[in-house]
Amino acid sequence: MTVVPPLELTHFQAFLLFAVVISVAFGFLGRRRPKDRVKYILWSLFLFLLVGIGVGWAMFPFSR
Amino acid sequence: MDEPSQNPPNDGTQSAPPAKDALAFGESRAFAFGIAGWLVPGLGHALQRMWGRALVVFLAVASLVFAGASMKGNVFTRQGNDAFDTLGYIADMGTGSFYLFARAIETSGADVSHADGDYGTRLLATAGVLNLLAALHAYEAARGHKA
Numbered sequence: 412m413t414v415v416p417p418l419e420l421t422h423f424q425a426f427l428l429f430a431v432v433i434s435v436a437f438g439f440l441g442r443r444r445p446k447d448r449v450k451y452i453l454w455s456l457f458l459f460l461l462v463g464i465g466v467g468w469a470m471f472p473f474s475r
Numbered sequence: 476m477d478e479p480s481q482n483p484p485n486d487g488t489q490s491a492p493p494a495k496d497a498l499a500f501g502e503s504r505a506f507a508f509g510i511a512g513w514l515v516p517g518l519g520h521a522l523q524r525m526w527g528r529a530l531v532v533f534l535a536v537a538s539l540v541f542a543g544a545s546m547k548g549n550v551f552t553r554q555g556n557d558a559f560d561t562l563g564y565i566a567d568m569g570t571g572s573f574y575l576f577a578r579a580i581e582t583s584g585a586d587v588s589h590a591d592g593d594y595g596t597r598l599l600a601t602a603g604v605l606n607l608l609a610a611l612h613a614y615e616a617a618r619g620h621k622a
Contacts, residue, residue: 415580418545418591425594428542429601436535436605439528440612 430459501618509614514571516606519613532609539602540573544580548595549587563596569603 420428438452512519517533520526544550551563567574577599586592 415545417547418542418595420542420546420591420594422590422594425542425546425591425598428538429598432535432539433601433605436531436609439531440609 426463427460430456430463434459505614505617508617509610512610512613513569513606516571516573516609519610520616523613523616525613525616528609528612532606536570536573536602536606536609537576539598539605540570540577541580543595543598543602544577546595546598547581547584547586547589547592548597548599549585549592550574550577550581550599563600566600566603569605569607570599571606573602573606 434452434456437455438448442448442451508519508522510519511522512532515533516536517529517531519529520532521529549563551560551567553564555561555564567577570577585596587596
């Protein structure tokens, strides 16, 4: 039986994977026209990154 | 060419049963698409010839499940210790057949003592919730709601 090697991602890589996959899925499910989909995907990806990094920075003073 | 009508005049009472049957059939069909979409991510859309959405849902759920299980995330089982385990199990079951795929990948069990395992647990739950959302979308689309 083939054993899948463990995947090691940094926090940012895991966060980026989540943001990209969810943005694309939401874009395709929520919009019909290709142009609207692209706009939605880019906008939601930007907001994911902005909020994620923003929250990360906001927690920095409490990280130690 | 005019043919004599075989149907009695429509006084409003004769057409009600077929319309009701059609409505019930449409509802059952939509429900079946929703269940199909839950069992196999993207199938609910594929059956309605929404190929782009079907492909994206399938790939999104597959990639999240694969990444989550490869990162040794926790694939919850029915034997949970608390409410959070039960919620995790419900979320993981949202992936439908991919739940078995996650169990098959994670042969050596979860390891949430490291951050990777914790991220993996979240990615698995995300895959399940995303698939439930997509199945609901397929159901609504089959009912004729704008989607």
